[in-house]
Amino acid sequence: MSRRPEALDDLPWELPHAFLGLDDAAQSWDHAKAVLLPVPYESTTSYGGGTRLGPRAIIEASRYIEMFDQELGGEPGADIGIHTLPSLELTRAGAGPAMSELEEAYAAVAEACGPRFLMMLGGEHSVSSPAIRVQAERTEGRLTVLQMDAHADLRTQYEGTAHSHASAMARILDVADVVAVGIRAVCTDEIEVHDRTQGSTIIWADEMWEDDTWMDRALDALGPKVYLTFDVDYFDPSFVPSTGTPEPGGGDWYRTLRFLRRVFEEREVVAADVVELAPTPGLHAPDFFVAKLVYKLLAYRFAG
Numbered sequence: 001m002s003r004r005p006e007a008l009d010d011l012p013w014e015l016p017h018a019f020l021g022l023d024d025a026a027q028s029w030d031h032a033k034a035v036l037l038p039v040p041y042e043s044t045t046s047y048g049g050g051t052r053l054g055p056r057a058i059i060e061a062s063r064y065i066e067m068f069d070q071e072l073g074g075e076p077g078a079d080i081g082i083h084t085l086p087s088l089e090l091t092r093a094g095a096g097p098a099m100s101e102l103e104e105a106y107a108a109v110a111e112a113c114g115p116r117f118l119m120m121l122g123g124e125h126s127v128s129s130p131a132i133r134v135q136a137e138r139t140e141g142r143l144t145v146l147q148m149d150a151h152a153d154l155r156t157q158y159e160g161t162a163h164s165h166a167s168a169m170a171r172i173l174d175v176a177d178v179v180a181v182g183i184r185a186v187c188t189d190e191i192e193v194h195d196r197t198q199g200s201t202i203i204w205a206d207e208m209w210e211d212d213t214w215m216d217r218a219l220d221a222l223g224p225k226v227y228l229t230f231d232v233d234y235f236d237p238s239f240v241p242s243t244g245t246p247e248p249g250g251g252d253w254y255r256t257l258r259f260l261r262r263v264f265e266e267r268e269v270v271a272a273d274v275v276e277l278a279p280t281p282g283l284h285a286p287d288f289f290v291a292k293l294v295y296k297l298l299a300y301r302f303a304g
């Protein structure tokens with residue numbers, strides 16, 4: 001790919017359409033310590049749709065984030081170097097074939113990344129299972145999935161498919177343990193799956209409003225290597241109404257950040273995803289909120 005002539009560099013161009021609007025140098029593959037993989041896949045969404053527009057909305061909103069991070073000091077974005085890949089376009093031949101295709105593609109990306117930190121942007125939550133399976137395979141010892149979510153996603157199948165967003169965690173229990181935080185909407189079957197599965201821990205959302213002891217309980221349940229899957233419906237809908245299945249009583253911004261910072265400090269997070277943003281036309285605050293969350297996760301990952 002040949003670059004535009006250098007003589008044009010100083011013209012008043014808009015910011016690049018990459019995460020944080022980073023320029024070619026700050027997002028070059030060689031320099032980047034983090035890689036974003038947009039997967040705008042949506043097929044089994046059961047209530048409100050629109051998650052296929054999530055990754056683009058996150059990247060667009062991220063271009064307006066202040067690079068300076070007051071909590072950590074400095075400008076983590078440029079220091080880390082974040083490479084934004086093009087979006088993966090998965091087959092429409094059905095959920096099964098699409099998930100197989102994703103597993104293969106994700107494995108290739110993870111391999112190419114080497115030591116770089118891979119963050120996937122969904123899309124509906126079903127995209128997490130293939131990614132987790134790949135990371136579990138690549139991880140020495142047992143992987144723990146830290147799932148921030150309103151829903152347990154432990155249904156063995158839903159609406160006729162085992163590849164539903166509502167089954168995302170049921171599909172990985174054989175390869176990883178799961179610590180689910182912020183849960184407040186489950187069915188009886190999911191409670192049964194949870195009860196009979198050693199290595200399934202649930203932090204209920206109402207516990208989180210009592211005091212902070214849940215943070216220790218969640219951390220104690222995490223093994224040394226963690227995959228973070230972040231369904232944005234974990235947050236209270238007053239923060240992020242733009243999601244397919246919103247549930248009242250979710251997490252807030254600062255308490256959640258306090259917990260996440262500890263997770264990144266006390267465990268090795270090997271990869272992550274952020275899923276289920278379904279942008280609402282004309283309402284850009286939730287898009288910006290989620291973009292800032294992605295920036296915070298990357299900043300915590302490379303802090304200190």
Ligand SMILES: [Mn+2]
Pocket residue numbers: 125149150151231233234245
């Ligand atoms: Mn959910």
